[in-house]
Amino acid sequence: MEVLRVENIVKQYAGHTALDDISIGTKKGEIFGLLGPNGAGKTTLIRVINQIIGPDSGKVFLDGKPIHPEDVAKIGYLPEERGLYKKMKVYDQVMYFARLKGMGKVEAKRKIDHWFEKFEITSWYNRKVEELSKGMAQKIQFIITVLHEPKLLILDEPFSGFDPINAQLIRNEILELKKNGASILLSTHNMNSVEEICDSIALIDQSKLILNGKLAEVKKEFKSNTYAVQFKGMTFGFANALFADFSLEKSEQIDEDRAVAYVKLLKGNTLNHLLKTVMPVVEIESINEVIPSMKDVFIQAVQGKKGGNDE
Amino acid sequence: MMSKVGLIIKREYGARVKKRSFLLITAFVPLLVAGLVFLAMWFSIQEIKQINVLVVDPGNLCHGKVFTGDETNAPAIFSFVQEDVSLDDFQHHETYNGFDLMLGIQAQVITNKGIKGVYREPITPKAEYYIKDKIELRLEEYFALDRGISINEYRQIRQEFNFNLSSIDPDAQDMTYARWVGIVFSTLIFLFIYIYASQVTHGVLEEKTSRIVEILVSSVKPFQLMIGKIIGIGLVGLTQFAIWIVLIGLSLFLMREFIFQDILNPEVLADAMTNAGNLTGDAMSGQSSQIMKDSALIDVIYNGVPWSTLLFLFLIYFIGGYLLFGAIFAIVGAAVDSETDSHQAMLPVQLIVIFIYVIGCFVVFNPSGATAMWLSQIPFTSPFIMLQRISAGAVHYTELLLSLLLLAVTIFVTLKGAAKVYRTGILMYGKKASWKEIFKWLRYSK
Structure with a gap:
């Protein structure tokens, strides 16, 4: 069952369309990567889901029911551009946001203690936010986002502003929240973290949804039938052996007589065919299919160079 | 839903009341007033040197x-x-x-x-x-x-003629001095709006520039945020005003008891008046008639001003005027992107408030005139003007009802409009919105 379902969302502003018929869904216990270049419409979509702005048409469902203003208590949102009240004490501030999310005082206090102890920052309670570093403030914001145990977490660039150690800490927390059943919508430009933690992705470009699905499947879609062949022997001989059925994309020399060649199979040729062709000239050490990185997928998808086009 | 507005009000109120600047200004203003009164009294004593x-x-x-x-x-x-x-x-x-x-x-x-x-x-x-x-x-x-x-x-x-004008209506009271009470009320409303409504702009801007608003709007509706802020700041103002009144009253009382016993003592004042009364028979001087006028003022302040009605209406126009201008100042805060811009953008609104107040001060001379009548109906001016007309006894209750109705409707419409502009404006960074854009935001339905 999908926790969040966004259906045919259209949002237009004077002069331009921000979202053009977007439909996506996230399951329970899933991390869903919302990707796209700057200005693609991700923030608008997130604001529509958060009911900050209303769509021109289309619907948002939470737990299968049309989303309702009271549902804000079920959503935790960490905006990309985030701030806190500088002059307010850390504890008072977290308590304030918890109460705005509809938590009772006693429950909120218990959860605040829990998270602050977990992050070992209880000594910050009475400090004003202006006394904290940016990374420290980010931690507070993360706690504010997850404190009320939302079933849907929307995290916009959650790792920006953190040093590698704290980024790892936040990453582990996100994974733990996932394990506990939260559905997480993650918007980021950091493709490494997408590969590491996302189960599914959607890619929005120029207000349109251009990719959507399981991470592994999307990547498979972008495979270009290319293999990395590691061999012992002359690269020159290897290249000569490839006729019109194969294309040598590039090659890298490992040492004096060993190299890796990236070969693309053309016109319905198989790997067996390739092996037959090159085995007489070189000694093959390994063969791996080249799976595109998310970064490649992103760039190819956005620039319209989808790998399967020439198949 | 109401409890969220309550939480916002509580935060807005608490954050401001706990500020050092609030405590300083709250303590400083009564000290300043008491100090000025002290100096005035002191100099008036010095004058007594024969x-x-x-x-x-x-x-x-x-x-x-x-x-x-x-x-x-x-x-x-x-x-x-x-x-x-x-x-x-x-x-x-x-x-x-x-x-x-x-x-x-x-x-x-x-x-x-x-x-x-x-x-x-x-x-x-x-x-x-x-x-x-x-x-x-x-x-x-x-x-x-x-x-x-x-x-x-x-x-x-x-001997001076006793020039005494009175209304043809035997029940009507002499309102000459009561009008000045109206001016005092108008001034209070003006000061309140001028000082505190501008704080709404700063408050909105603080949340906008620090991007807290991003977190806030995912928990509360922009309208709740705006109305909570306006009310919270209004309550801060009321608290400050109340403390000022108590402290100024207390310091005047203490001064009367311990420093200027003679001057501020009602018995001494009464004696002076009796003396003046005795004098009139023998030699009428300008001075003695002045004392008579003073005593008429005191009499009117205690007996001639319809205090309960005025105070009640004062509160209503006070709150109404503040809500109306608070909403406008919230629009300004949402439309600009930096403190510097905000000063520039607030200036026209502040000038309008000052302008209306100054006009209001002239109304006292002709509270029954057409200008006064119209200004006491227009919702943006009525909070400054109506009280003067009422204290001058120049208002029929139907006029009052119409004025209040217009004010209520305008507050409602302005708050709704402000909420729309606010909702769009607070999430718009990096630029100052033009008036054209603001009107465009007003038309957005969602």
Whole structure:
């Protein structure tokens, strides 16, 4: 069952369309990567889901029911551009946001203690936010986002502003929240973290949804039938052996007589065919299919160079 | 839903009331007012120093005939000499050391109407007025005698007419002074809006520039955020006003009890009035009639002003005016992107508020006129104008109801419009919205 379902969302502003018929869904216990270049419409979509702005048409469902203003208590949102009240004490501030999310005082206090102890920052309670570093403030914001145990977490660039150690800490927390059943919508430009933690992705470009699905499947879609062949022997001989059925994309020399060649199979040729062709000239050490990185997928998808086009 | 607005109000209120600047200003203003009152009182005591006047009166026109009554604290006392005193003697001769002022009354004063005098130290206006009044009175009497009019006849002529205007309606009260009470109320409303409504702009801007608003709007509706802020800041203002009134009242009370017992003591004031009353029969002077006017003011303040009605309406217009302008200032905060821009953008609104207030101060002179009537209906001006008209007794209750209705409708519409602009504006970074854009935001339905 999908926790969040966004259906045919259209949002237009004077002069331009921000979202053009977007439909996506996230399951329970899933991390869903919302990707796209700057200005693609991700923030608008997130604001529509958060009911900050209303769509021109289309619907948002939470737990299968049309989303309702009271549902804000079920959503935790960490905006990309985030701030806190500088002059307010850390504890008072977290308590304030918890109460705005509809938590009772006693429950909120218990959860605040829990998270602050977990992050070992209880000594910050009475400090004003202006006394904290940016990374420290980010931690507070993360706690504010997850404190009320939302079933849907929307995290916009959650790792920006953190040093590698704290980024790892936040990453582990996100994974733990996932394990506990939260559905997480993650918007980021950091493709490494997408590969590491996302189960599914959607890619929005120029207000349109251009990719959507399981991470592994999307990547498979972008495979270009290319293999990395590691061999012992002359690269020159290897290249000569490839006729019109194969294309040598590039090659890298490992040492004096060993190299890796990236070969693309053309016109319905198989790997067996390739092996037959090159085995007489070189000694093959390994063969791996080249799976595109998310970064490649992103760039190819956005620039319209989808790998399967020439198949 | 209501509890969220409650939480926002609580935060807005708490954050401001706990600020050091709030405590400082709350304590400083009453101290300043008390200090100024103290200085004013102090100087008025200093003025009581009697001026010793030497009247050089060769024609013996005045001696023994300048009526000074039995005032113990008269601003000046007169001594008369008939021989000429030269300026040099007055300046250096020890006989005249004790005199502060020398007046020369020549025999031909009746024809040339000129009296000259020299002082050692400048004389206060009050003492000068007193001296002029006394000498003039005597010389006029001399003049009358010279023309064959008896002193008694002259005094009858000189007696001021008691000019008393009253309404044809026997139940109507004299509202001349009550109008000034209206001005005071208008001023309070003006100050309140001017000081606190602008804080709404700063508050909105603080949340916008620090991007807290991003987190906030995912928990509360922008309208809740806006109305919570406006009310929270309004309550801060009310708290500050209440503390000011209590502290200023207390300091005036303490001053009366311990420092200026004589001046501020009602019994002394009453005595002065009785004395003034006694005087009128003998010699009517401008001063005594002034005291009568003062006592009329005091009387009107205690008995002539419809306090309960006025206070009630004051509160309503106070709150209404604040909500209306608070919403407008919230729009300004949402439309701009930096503190610097906000000052520029607030200026027109602030100038309009000042302008309306200044117009309001003129209404006091003609509270029944068409301008006053219209201004007391237009919702943006009525909070400043209506109270003056009411305190002047110039308003029929249907007018009042219409004005309140218009104000309520306008507040509703403005708050709704402000909420729309606010909702779009607070998430719009990096640029200052133009008026055109703001109107466009107003048209967005979602």
